[in-house]
Amino acid sequence: MREDRSPILELQGITKSFGGVEALRGVDFALHAGEIHGLVGENGAGKSTLMKIIAGVHTEFSGRFLIDGQETHFRSARDAHAAGIAMVHQELSVAPDLTVAENVFLGNQPTNALGLVQWRRMAREAGEQLARLGLDVDPMSRLGDLSIGLQQLIEIARVLFSGARIVILDEPTSALSPPEVERLFATLRRLREEGTAIVFISHFIEDILRVSDTVTVFRNGRKVAETASAATNKGALIEAMIGRGGEALEHSYSDDLMLPTPSNSPVVLKVDQLSLARSLKDVSFEARAGEVLGIYGFMGCGQQELSRILFGKLKPDAGTLAVEGTPKTFASTAAARRAGVALVPESRRDMLFHQEPVYKNISISILDRISSLLLKPAQERDIAKRQVEQLQIRPPVVGLDLGMLSGGNQQKVALAKWLTYPPKLLVLCEPTRGMDVGAKNDVINIVRDLRAKGLAIIVLSTEPETVLSLADRILVLKRGALVREFRNEPVSKDRLLEAA
């Protein structure tokens, strides 16, 4: 039906690089009115970069950009907005302390001649719009009191009903429950009937296949496939996403990898029926000494929350933790540390003191072991020097401010702080994210050493390669629930993606 119409948005030969690294290479992309266009690809494949160009966030790129056949160049997101393009970003951007109605009309409130807000009209119209999404919410209630899923739907509603002709949704379903996903899809289909063009980015390939008309696949900054959704399936899309035949320099993990026979070593951590609001549902598993347990899942699947609960930073709503058979409820991260649990979070900024020297960063978690009252700086430096040598941290100068080190070396310092007195359980979130190949290998070797020393290690990652390169056993976390365990069997990137 749409073939006879020309596209409302057309991009030709788009190339975009960040500091010499090409994020997009000669990408063509066309979007038609009344179309839902799905986008898939791994993290860093270029989907988001392309969408940010369309939404006027990135303004420097080469290639042609046409709207309704007219060549256009946005200088800002405001320009894109004026041209009828709206985007819902992955992170919520709502005002939790304002009412639902105010959020729906954020920046666009109906006013009377005096410039005063027409509350009654705003509430009525917001209610009508939300009803179209199948949402029965009091428009005058405070947004922050609603569930995250509802908040996300209301943010989407704001964009959908802003009158935009082109709507870009980045991972809109990750925080939604199944009925909420249904409502969203029903609304998207209705908007499609009305002629809106919708771009739908998601890691959930089933969702893409269900709602979109066309699917485009990105890999390494290139568009590698564009097909009608009806003419493809999940397996074919995953294959297109990760490619075959060792295109990448690194191990691509596209072939089956045999997981070892599970060890019978003592259980260090036992997690039973852990639940946290909408983030985690009845999560139960065990981690054993001398074993690396990988937990894989998409962004927002509950990994972060799980790691924080293990380290006493978050308190679960229900469920129990036991370390070496002793039940624990951690009142603080200090309690978790004393129980022998260590965490390296995904963000180095949260973990390290950038304005302090390396040795103070390394000694902070073990100060109570080396001094009761007075500090022993000489001993601290010695300990730090040993770690710096063992982990090959560069430059090997423990007095240097941490901020002077490269990202990979900072990550090693984040590990080093736990290694002088090794914990019983080490929880690593995204241990190799954003590292170059050499640093990645270093970290992988460090983790294997620790495993050999008998630590129980949990690696949580949204990157299948990270989990595959480290784990002896792999759990897949999907929307807060464990859905699959891989043990003593072949596993590969597509098998992981398939399970998630």
Add this chain to the structure above:
Amino acid sequence: MASSETALAAGQRARGLAPFLRSQMRNIAPFLTLIFLSGFFALASPSFATLDNLGNILTQVSVTGIIAVGLTFVILCAEIDLSIASIANVTGIAVAYFTLQDSYVNIANIPLPGAVAILLSILLCALLGLVNALGLTVIGIPSFIMTLAMMQIAAGVSALLVRGQIAYKVPSLITTLGSGSIGGIPWLVIVAAIMLLGGHLVLTYTRFGRYVYMVGGNREAAEYSGLNVKLILGAVMVISAVCSGIGGMLGVAHFGSAQQNEFDTYLLDSIAAVVVGGTSLFGGRGGIGNTIVGLFVLGVLNNGLDHVNIDSFLKILIRGLILLAALVINVYAQRLREKAAE
């Protein structure tokens, strides 16, 4: 290794004197201010630069100095304590309340032995600090608001104890430390020096001191390092209250009377001393050394303005402007340092 380290550290500095100076601005600027002000007043008034006057300045900043020791801990943790002056006031009043007053003083007080009176008063200020600590850490009230409430509560307790009257007698130990002197040096100055030194030693050489700096430098990272951040924050609130209480008791002896609203100016002076000295309001940078420089800047300013025949009402404005300038430098120093670290 040692030699390569020195070489690299030297290299870090040798990248240019300018970046090094910029990163040290929070320590240099207050010092330059002090030298400038001292020079200015020395030229403007012959009575300023004398040994006698130096003694005056030291005595004048001593009570502020005692209170500022605890406040330095609090500000290093990126918190604030607005109840310091009120707690000083109520502790000073309490120690008088527990002391036998002359018959013309019309207060329904409870005379106790001096040691007991002092102990009870210290217990009182520690207790008020503990309430601050619990409000901040357990309930989660921002310290700005929590200590604002405490400011009022402590003032309320003061009011109930003295009911608008004035008490004069305090235990003899307090009288000696607050208004006596030994070998020509006021005990008050000695106590202030000892407390400042003690604060410096704790911050620099103890594990707790390191924790204070780390919590102030990056609270999130401190928590992810397994430190008990709430315990450390609670401790600094109690330390602040106890320092204020000691300052209050000695202050009452120094002034010779205990009454309502006696310490009101000490809130601003103590905060100013810490901040003018260069301790970062964002936490993690600075220390007692900075506070001492800050105390002298304020002391020289207050004292010097008395020597140069200036409209006494203008003094208040000048102090406000100096504080504003210090705040600007404080915030800029943080930014420059962050830039230098990148």
